[in-house]
Amino acid sequence: MKWSGQLNTETIDRVVREAGKETERSGAESESRLRFRLSLEEMLLNCREQCTEEAVFTLRMVRRGRCLAAELLLPEQYREDPAAPEDPLVRLRREWKRGTGRRKNSWLYTVSTERSFAELIRFIWNYTRPYKRWLLFVVLAQALRAAIQVIVPLISARVIISITDKATEQILLTAVILLVVNVISDVNFIFCNLAYNSVYNKTLTLLEEDLAHHALRITIQSVDRKGSGPFIQRLTQDTAQLASSLSALVDVISQFVEKIGILVAILIMDRVAFAVVAAILVLQVVIENIRTIRMKRDDQLFRNANERYTGFVNEMVRGMKDMKLADSENAFESEMVKRIREANHRRLKMWNHSAVYNLIRLLIESAGTFGFISVLVLLLVKGHIQPAEALVLFNYRSGIQLTTIQLIGAILQLIRETELSAERILAIIGGPEFPKETFGPRHLNRVEGEIRFEHVYFSYDRKYTRNPSGWVMKDMDFAIHAGETVALVGASGSGKSTILSLISKLYVASRGVVRIDGVDIRELDRETIRGHISVVTQNPYLFQMSIRDNLRLVKPDLTEDEMRDACRMASIDQDIMAKPEGYDSLIDENGVNFSGGQRQRLAIARALLKDSSVLILDEATSALDNVTQKKVWQAISAVGQSQKTVIIVAHRLSTVAGADRILMIDQGRVLDQGTHQELLARCGAYRRLYEAETESDAEQVQGRSG
Numbered sequence: 001m002k003w004s005g006q007l008n009t010e011t012i013d014r015v016v017r018e019a020g021k022e023t024e025r026s027g028a029e030s031e032s033r034l035r036f037r038l039s040l041e042e043m044l045l046n047c048r049e050q051c052t053e054e055a056v057f058t059l060r061m062v063r064r065g066r067c068l069a070a071e072l073l074l075p076e077q078y079r080e081d082p083a084a085p086e087d088p089l090v091r092l093r094r095e096w097k098r099g100t101g102r103r104k105n106s107w108l109y110t111v112s113t114e115r116s117f118a119e120l121i122r123f124i125w126n127y128t129r130p131y132k133r134w135l136l137f138v139v140l141a142q143a144l145r146a147a148i149q150v151i152v153p154l155i156s157a158r159v160i161i162s163i164t165d166k167a168t169e170q171i172l173l174t175a176v177i178l179l180v181v182n183v184i185s186d187v188n189f190i191f192c193n194l195a196y197n198s199v200y201n202k203t204l205t206l207l208e209e210d211l212a213h214h215a216l217r218i219t220i221q222s223v224d225r226k227g228s229g230p231f232i233q234r235l236t237q238d239t240a241q242l243a244s245s246l247s248a249l250v251d252v253i254s255q256f257v258e259k260i261g262i263l264v265a266i267l268i269m270d271r272v273a274f275a276v277v278a279a280i281l282v283l284q285v286v287i288e289n290i291r292t293i294r295m296k297r298d299d300q301l302f303r304n305a306n307e308r309y310t311g312f313v314n315e316m317v318r319g320m321k322d323m324k325l326a327d328s329e330n331a332f333e334s335e336m337v338k339r340i341r342e343a344n345h346r347r348l349k350m351w352n353h354s355a356v357y358n359l360i361r362l363l364i365e366s367a368g369t370f371g372f373i374s375v376l377v378l379l380l381v382k383g384h385i386q387p388a389e390a391l392v393l394f395n396y397r398s399g400i401q402l403t404t405i406q407l408i409g410a411i412l413q414l415i416r417e418t419e420l421s422a423e424r425i426l427a428i429i430g431g432p433e434f435p436k437e438t439f440g441p442r443h444l445n446r447v448e449g450e451i452r453f454e455h456v457y458f459s460y461d462r463k464y465t466r467n468p469s470g471w472v473m474k475d476m477d478f479a480i481h482a483g484e485t486v487a488l489v490g491a492s493g494s495g496k497s498t499i500l501s502l503i504s505k506l507y508v509a510s511r512g513v514v515r516i517d518g519v520d521i522r523e524l525d526r527e528t529i530r531g532h533i534s535v536v537t538q539n540p541y542l543f544q545m546s547i548r549d550n551l552r553l554v555k556p557d558l559t560e561d562e563m564r565d566a567c568r569m570a571s572i573d574q575d576i577m578a579k580p581e582g583y584d585s586l587i588d589e590n591g592v593n594f595s596g597g598q599r600q601r602l603a604i605a606r607a608l609l610k611d612s613s614v615l616i617l618d619e620a621t622s623a624l625d626n627v628t629q630k631k632v633w634q635a636i637s638a639v640g641q642s643q644k645t646v647i648i649v650a651h652r653l654s655t656v657a658g659a660d661r662i663l664m665i666d667q668g669r670v671l672d673q674g675t676h677q678e679l680l681a682r683c684g685a686y687r688r689l690y691e692a693e694t695e696s697d698a699e700q701v702q703g704r705s706g
């Protein structure tokens, strides 16, 4: 397909729409289609900004294997400007690869239509590769097992022939060989299982750890959009599903191999001496019974450990924002690794116990086979059966055909299940569906705390960046000096929290630049941004661990004195000490056993502990009573006087009246700025906000006295 036209809105809209349809026809998933359309639109709009509307472009799309290649030929005037790290350009440059040499004006984009099975196998192999020796052992053991299963019926046939010949010595000798071969087969089976379980368990551990690592780095925007469901499902259900389908697959394949040999022998046993087979069966059932009781207990322990892990994953997603802001990904990750390992260790233990019982069961079966042949000998010697009757036992081959077909069906189904789980997991690890946060290379050892917004535009949804009504922030331009205490005030929804999110790079400006200490925030690394900025929100997230461990998340080497000092400053020490277990008290899920005010104060203590250059408080004391609020503000003022930059968003103007400067925010831009007195004198909107607050306070006082 090929389109050409001038860079006017009409043509751009038409080409984008038709190119979108082309991706739909080629079977690309909806996420990739949307990304391509948005990227193409931005690319063309970007080009229009540099060139004129009359300039001509060409788009060509061709299918290449499982991908769709889009080639965009832009006018010569279009150039990339490496000096301008404008966000859309940075992203576009990553998405569109520029041609070289004579094709300098051509830009290439590849839309992935689906992942190949080979790609998925390669993906799983990445996690299995470290254990390839074990895997080789599994393959060799399986091969030995298959060989034995072919040999066993042959030996059995030898026994039968010997029986017809009444060569008793020969019979017993072959039976002994059969016993030895069976024991080797059983031991081989168990070792093969142990090795397989080990490979499976280690692979799963690596996979889950890697998945946790990647999930922690997904952008907040993507988490906002997707919700927690896909994360919880994919991190817990799909990894388990992938592992269990893989395990079932190996199991079914080995059954398949085994059936061909073993079934014949077992069918023979059933027919000849039912009593012997029944006795063996009863014994096996008894062992199986003991095994299941034991397994149930082991399974319980495993599930408990697994629940602790799953619960933590849930918390990770819900508390992701606070965790990122507290720069505690590493502490969180090590706790996660601990829980992953505990759960998987429990599972391995469960399997090992099960393997021991399987060994006993199989040995009984082998002994039973020996006993069964001995009975045959006895029957022959006593003349109860004729040699010809023994031969009849070979005729029970029907049914195997059916089993084989069923097994092939099961193998195919399992391959599909494995494929599906692998695809869903891969999407989190490396797919475009879950973009990861990106940071620049620049590291600042010291951050003074100067913050600057230069003509910043922002929209939460990329789709609306062309539509002026979609901007949450429009030409935001202000500076906060290092060491200053600045308050942001304005009506709810005016964009105050969005400013704070852009400072801590939870979101990235759609246009314009945010600078920290004069450096574009997009050039700075994660530690410089998150390590030097502390944020306390209105509903801070406390994790389901002790108070001490919650505080340790921001400072792993926390001392008792530091902890108590910070809590005293945040006026929460007394509340904690009043609890029977003090700082070791456990915080329930979502902090439900703490009041809103206590949670806020704990979060303030956590932020104070981080000792960062910039302290951001977003309605952080809204749930406190007046007396406590006053005390906490005194502590915060002390921080403000210690050369730290403090940025406050507070609903009550009386709490921010003492700030060095107040920015009045209105509909995504700075309406006015100055001290409380200056704004009262000249800013009507500010005065109205202040008067409304004083009036409502007076009404409340009246209401109480009335």
Ligand code: ADP
Binding pocket: 224, 460, 472, 490, 491, 492, 493, 494, 495, 496, 497, 498, 499
């Ligand atoms: P304020 O802090 O002044 O109350 P916010 O910065 O929270 O305002 O919100 C500004 C605008 O952005 C509001 O219209 C709000 O609905 C919207 N908004 C805030 N957060 C999100 C989000 N995560 N996704 C989409 N829109 C959002």
